[in-house]
Structures are given as structure tokens and as C-alpha cells.
Amino acid sequence: MDRALVEAGELRIGWAARAMPVLTALGERFAEQRPLEGLRIAACLHVTAETAVLMGALRAGGAEIALAASNPLSTQDDVAAALGEYGIAVHARAGVDRDTYYGHIHRALDLAPDLVLDDGCDLVNTLHTERTELLGGVRGGCEETTTGIIRLRQMAAERALRFPVVAVNDTRTKRMFDNRYGTGQSTVDGILRATNTLLAGKTVVVAGFGYCGRGVAERARGLGARVVVTEIDPVKALDALLQGYDVQPMAAAARDGDVFVTVTGNRDVIRGEHLAVMKDGAILANAGHFDVEIDVRALDGLAQAVHRGVRANTDEYVLADGRRLLLLAEGRLVNLTAAEGHPAAVMDMSFSAQALAVAWLVREHTSLAPGVYDVPEEVDVEVARLKLAAAGVEVDELTAEQERYLRSWRTGS
Structure with missing residues (x-):
């Protein structure tokens, strides 16, 4: 050893x-x-x-x-x-x-x-x-x-x-501490370590507005990014809208985004038709789970050349028209690959x-x-x-009267 x-x-x-x-x-x-x-x-x-x-x-x-x-x-x-x-x-x-x-x-x-x-x-x-x-x-x-x-x-x-x-x-x-605050911070950490990009002024597309996606969106907005959310759940999409985020389908967001983060737990969230219209230099990162949220096979098929390791945990895919797409961590968890989780x-x-x-x-x-x-x-x-x-923090406890009140249905307003 x-x-x-x-x-x-x-x-x-x-x-x-x-x-x-x-x-x-x-x-x-x-x-x-x-x-x-x-x-x-x-x-x-x-x-x-x-x-x-x-x-x-x-x-x-x-x-x-x-x-x-x-x-x-x-x-x-x-x-x-x-x-x-x-x-x-x-x-x-x-x-x-x-x-x-x-x-x-x-x-x-x-x-x-x-x-x-x-x-x-x-x-x-x-x-x-x-x-x-x-x-x-x-x-x-x-x-x-x-x-x-x-x-x-x-x-x-x-x-x-x-x-x-x-x-x-x-x-x-x-859900509150790990998924929202942990994933939010560690995902942004991984993207910054891998690319050293400035998020302020960029458009960050977050696919999925569950607890993890919410955390990523909050941290990206906190660093000055404009955040676009994509969702399949109307309730979560409405939540994102009422929190001040732009909500778009991925087909529209694909043309708009500078940085893309998938946080869904599903596959093929970013597909070939999305990759085909992205900006030159767009950054692709996954913070869901498996390396299937971004269709890496479709990206391989579109690329005329692939430059591995242009930075640590960053591969550059050059498309036929010269546009370059940057895939982080091979499409695996960016926060545990490019950062420390x-x-x-x-x-x-x-x-x-x-x-x-x-x-x-x-x-x-x-x-x-x-x-x-x-x-x-x-x-x-x-x-x-x-x-x-x-953490040295104390909280209140219910009084006996408050406990009785909560247990009783007979007490009126």
C-alpha cells in the first residue's frame, strides 16, 4: 500500500x-x-x-x-x-x-x-x-x-x-440542504473549475426545476447570470416563472443559452436537434445523475473533430460549421467530477x-x-x-396551551 x-x-x-x-x-x-x-x-x-x-x-x-x-x-x-x-x-x-x-x-x-x-x-x-x-x-x-x-x-x-x-x-x-444548497453550490463550483468562465452576464439554462435545479438556478442568478428554466411539469414551471426566471422549452432555450445544466434524472434532455442550434462556445454540464441527460452519442455524431482535455474535465466538440461545444465531465456529474461534490x-x-x-x-x-x-x-x-x-442555535417549543389548541377541533376562531 x-x-x-x-x-x-x-x-x-x-x-x-x-x-x-x-x-x-x-x-x-x-x-x-x-x-x-x-x-x-x-x-x-x-x-x-x-x-x-x-x-x-x-x-x-x-x-x-x-x-x-x-x-x-x-x-x-x-x-x-x-x-x-x-x-x-x-x-x-x-x-x-x-x-x-x-x-x-x-x-x-x-x-x-x-x-x-x-x-x-x-x-x-x-x-x-x-x-x-x-x-x-x-x-x-x-x-x-x-x-x-x-x-x-x-x-x-x-x-x-x-x-x-x-x-x-x-x-x-x-431536499432542502443537500439537493438545493449542496447541488446548487457544487454544480456551479464544478463548472467554474472546469472552464474558469464568468457567469455574470451569461445566459444559464437549467433543465429541471426540482430541488436540485432550483439550487443551481439560485446560485447562477446570484453570480449575475440570466437564468432560463426548462420543465415538463406545469406546476414547477409556474413556480420558476413566479420566482422571476424565464421559462422556455429546450428548443427555444438551446438557441439562447451560453451554459446548459441538466438536473432532471431523465435521459436525452439535451438532444441532437438542440445541439445543432447552440451558440459557438456553449458549455454543457450535467448535475442529474447518469451520463444520459445530455445525448453524448448525438454530440459525437455531429462533431467533425473532438479535442479531449482542452482543460481538465473539458472536451471540445467541433461541428461541421466550425461551432465549438464544450462538454464537461464526459456528461457525468459535473459537481463530483470537476469539483469535490x-x-x-x-x-x-x-x-x-x-x-x-x-x-x-x-x-x-x-x-x-x-x-x-x-x-x-x-x-x-x-x-x-x-x-x-x-451550530449553537436554539428554537422555540410549543407551550402546553399551544399543543392543546393544535389537538383540538372544537376551539373556534
Whole structure:
């Protein structure tokens, strides 16, 4: 083992832990209570310093862990090396191809897990399609992303899902803190690192106005950009309009934009007909999940030449008429490829909810049928309460009279 790599990873993990007081406190609680004693966990997550703090908390709770990467371009090799020293089996390496990526997922599943943690549903999908012999031993799982939950709900609707899964992404704290503030900041961070472009005065097109898209739009507007939103949901489109954003179909926005950010969880959001009319120098970035939101194959087909690595994480596609389109991070997650993902303070809340959801699953799995479950409200509230306490912030409490008033339907106005 390269000691320099391990030491670099330990420094990175230690730096992240400074900004993750809630998860650190939960790790101490888990070390004392050992709620995961003797259990095996297979995880498919971004192998970053913040994930390492989560792995440490679960390990302190008594779990044996095998970790694969949920995105080969987001893996921090120094963190992977350091985790190996902590007794966690890591099957991940930065920049691997698709076959190796899935090979790593299979190696994590070789642990024969009792519990699974997923980020995008690739591990759960592999379990249900290629490793079905392991399904009987899985008590439950957690899913971290909107994209993954969409896939899981479809599996549940088709009665294909074989165990209970907690939708960690759907908590109030996750949507507000992680999806909106985390994705907003880290996506803009990735675009700026990759291109060093000035956003002030530019037209930034944000495809999708969910919590993540809202965060990207807010941060881009805060830096002086004119923001155009594209949507398929009339309610979200109306929300964007009433917040002061221009709302256009992608066919119109494609001619108008300087920077494009897809944040939908769907495929082919930017297609060949859109690419064909974009300005010279247009920047294309994805902050959804998989590398299918921007049709990279169509871009390859339109290009007469491709200049790889004109900047780090930036490829230049030259079209027949000389226009140049800049694709960031190969169409993968720009915030985890060109930048470092969400700040640790953001992941403190998301991963704390994840850790508490795992402990809840261990206690409750025998009473849960296969399906997708919301995180219990008490878990969400506890995470927020712990985060406020770590920040030294106090909030009001209901008086006895207020509680009685809220419980009574007989009191008039």
C-alpha cells in the first residue's frame, strides 16, 4: 500500500469530519450501542471523504462493510486507500471503464450483505437481475438519490422489489440542504473549475426545476447570470416563472443559452436537434445523475473533430460549421467530477439521516413488506435538531396551551 496515498486520504477525511459534527456524534453513539453488530453492509456510493465519515460511523456500530463506487469519475483514490486501512473493503478506482465499474459492484455484493446502501440504484438493480441468489439474505436498504428512487418506485409498482428500501433522498432536510444548497453550490463550483468562465452576464439554462435545479438556478442568478428554466411539469414551471426566471422549452432555450445544466434524472434532455442550434462556445454540464441527460452519442455524431482535455474535465466538440461545444465531465456529474461534490457540512445531514435510517431498518425490517418507505419523521427531526445544536442555535417549543389548541377541533376562531 502506498503510504503517501493513505496519509493524503486520512488528511482529507479528517478535514471533512471537522464539518460533520452530527455524523461524528452518531459514530460515537454507534460505537457505544453497537446497533449493527455482526451485520454485513454492501454500499455503492461516491467514494469521497464525506462518504468515508459515514463508513466510519457504520463500522463503529459493528458492521462489516464492502464499498463500491457509484460513479468512477468521482472516486478519490487517496480516500479509498485510507478506508482500506480502516478495515473497510473498497472496490473502487478513479476513471475505470463500465465493465470494471460493474465488476466492483459485484465484488461488493460478494460480501452477501444483510443491508445495502445505494446511490442511483445500480447495486439494487444488479442484485435483482444478476445476483438474485443473494436477495433472500437482504433485510433492507437505503437510496440516496432522486434518480434511484424513481427506479425503485417503478420496481415496487411492478412488484419486482424484493425488500424494503428507505428513500433517504426524500427527507425534508435532504431536499432542502443537500439537493438545493449542496447541488446548487457544487454544480456551479464544478463548472467554474472546469472552464474558469464568468457567469455574470451569461445566459444559464437549467433543465429541471426540482430541488436540485432550483439550487443551481439560485446560485447562477446570484453570480449575475440570466437564468432560463426548462420543465415538463406545469406546476414547477409556474413556480420558476413566479420566482422571476424565464421559462422556455429546450428548443427555444438551446438557441439562447451560453451554459446548459441538466438536473432532471431523465435521459436525452439535451438532444441532437438542440445541439445543432447552440451558440459557438456553449458549455454543457450535467448535475442529474447518469451520463444520459445530455445525448453524448448525438454530440459525437455531429462533431467533425473532438479535442479531449482542452482543460481538465473539458472536451471540445467541433461541428461541421466550425461551432465549438464544450462538454464537461464526459456528461457525468459535473459537481463530483470537476469539483469535490457537496461541502462536508451538507453531507453531514444527508449521511446522518442515512446512518439513522440503517439503524431503524435493523430494528423494524421484520415488520416491513418489500417496497419504498419514507424516512421516519422522528429521524428527520432529530438530524435537524442535532445540526442546530452543533451550530449553537436554539428554537422555540410549543407551550402546553399551544399543543392543546393544535389537538383540538372544537376551539373556534
